[in-house]
Amino acid sequence: MSTVSHGTRRAFLGASLGVAAAVGAGLPARATEGRGRPCRRIPRGGIGMHLYTMRTALARDFAGTLAELAAMGYATVGVSGRHGHTADGIRRILDGVRLKAVLEHISYDTLRGPGLGRALEDLHALGAAWPVVPSLPGALHSPAGFREAAREFNRIGRASREAGLGRLLFHNHGSDHAVVDGVNLYDVLVTETDPELVGFELDVYWAVKGAADPGSYFARHPGRFPALHVKDMAADGSFADVGSGTLDFAAMFDHARAGGVRQWLVEHDSPADPFATARNSYRYLAALRY
Template sequence: MNSRRTFIKNVGIAAAGAIVLPSFACTPAKAKPVGLQLYTLREVIGKDVKGVIEQVAKAGYKEVETYGYSAQGGYWGLDAKAFKSLLDANGLKAPSGHFGLDPFIKDGNQDDLKINIEGAKGIGMDYLTVPWLGENLRSSLDDYKKVAARLNEAAEICKKSGLTLAYHNHDFEFKKYDGGTGYEVMLQETDKDNVKFEMDLYWVVRSGNDPVALFNKYPGRFPMWHVKDMDKAKPSINTEVGSGSIDFKSIFKHAKQAGLKHAIVEQENFSMDPFISIKKSFDHVNHDLI
C-alpha cells in the first residue's frame, strides 16, 4: 500500500477477469475479456516493456490498464502510437489508463489533463481513470464536494474527446466525516452519466464496506472493477485471486447491477514469481468466476 502511494505521489499518477454477465451465462463464448492493471508488473515493465506485454498476453489476458503516462516518457519509453502497435501485435486492448488529475482538481489547470487525454486517445482508450487524490485535497466533506465539482468539469472535457472519466478508490474515501464519506459525496454529486467509478474491491472490503450494497444503491456506476484478493493471514497484503478471503463469486453475481464492463486483475505484492502469479489469477477468474 505504502509503496503504491509513494509511487503515485512521486510519478504524478498514481481484477480479474472480465466476466460474463448473467445474460451471457449460457453462451459458450466468453462475452468479456480478462484484464490486468500493469502496475502489477511495475518492477519489470520499465526494463523490458515488449517482453512484459508478450508475457501478459501469453498468460491469457486480452486487456491491460496502463499507469504512469507522461508527455516525455510516454508509455515506458514508447510513444502512444508505438505502444498501441505493441498491444495490437499481442492481441491486447487498453480500455482504461490511470492518469493523475491533482493539478486540475486543485486549481483547474488543464495542461496535464489535456496531455493525459492525448495519451489516452492515442491508444484507443474508453476511460481516463483518476487513480488517487493527494492528501491536501481530501481532508473534509467540503473538500470532496470540491473534488466532485472538478470531476464533473473534467468529465465534460473528456467527453468532448470521446472519453469517459472514471475514479478509482482506495480506502481513504471511506473515512467518515460527520457520518458521511467522501466516496458517497463523489457518487452523489457527480453526473451519473458522465462520471463512472472503477471499484477496487480489495479496498472496499478492507475498509469494512460491502461492494454489493454500493452496487444496489448506485446501479450502473461501476463499469470497471479491480479484482484484487486479500491475504487470509495478513489482510494488509494481496494474494492471487481465489487464494484469499474475498468472496468474489458472491460479488460477481451482481455484475449486471453494477454495470460491469471490464474486470481487471491487480496485485501489489507477491510471494512467487509475478508471471506465475498473474497466470494463477487469470485462470481462477477465467474458469471459476465467469
C-alpha cells in the first residue's frame, strides 16, 4: 500500500522494484546530489491540471480560470467538460495563455458508438493526443464485462492511432481494482489490450483506495501509463491537496520513467477552494525530488 510510512516504503520499493525497473527498462539509476539526496524532478512541462478540479471556477469564468492556472506555472491540462465552448474555442483560449491540452475525457458510450469519429476530430481541434475513457458502466464490472471492454478498447485505440492521435487511455476508480471470481478486473484491461493501442491514465488515489500499488504497476507494465491523476488521500480516506495527505508520491514516482509517465495531472474531486488546491498542489510537485 502507498499509505505506509515513507521510510518503510522506500526501503521495500527501492530494494524490490526500483532497481529491477530501471535495469529492465534500460534506465539509469536515480541520480543523487550531495550525500545521497534525491534530485530527480518532474519536468515542468509535465505538471498539468485535470480540469474537473476547476469545474466550478470554469463555469463562472472559463478563460480567466485557465489564465490563472498558467500564471501558477501549469503547462498542460486534461479536459473534462467544455462548459459551453467548442473544441476550437477552447484551443484558442489555451493558446492565448500558453497552456496545452494533452487529453480529453470522453464517455465510453460515445467512443464505442457513432460519435467516435467526431470525438477524434475534436481532439485534433483541441491539440490533444489522447482520448480517455473516464469510467466503465457498472454493468460491465465482471471479468466477462471487462474482457468485452478490452476488445472495444483495442478497436477504439486502433481508430485513434489511425486518426494520427495517441493511444486510447483508461481512467480507473477504486472499484476497477476489485477481485471478482478470483480475477482482478483492472488486470484484465492491462493484459488483454494491445500496448500499442491502449494505455492508462492511472489515478493514484483510486488505485490505492482499491488496494493497488501504483509503483508496482509501473515496474510490471513498462510504458503503459503515459498520464497520471495525482490526487492525495487524507488520513480519513477523503481527498486532499497534493502533498498534504498520506500518499508517498516520491516512492511512486521512483518508477514513473519505467511506467512511461509523461504527464502528472493534478486532481481533487471536491476542493473547498479550487485555486488554493491548484496552488498548493503545483508548489508541491514543482519542489518534489525523488
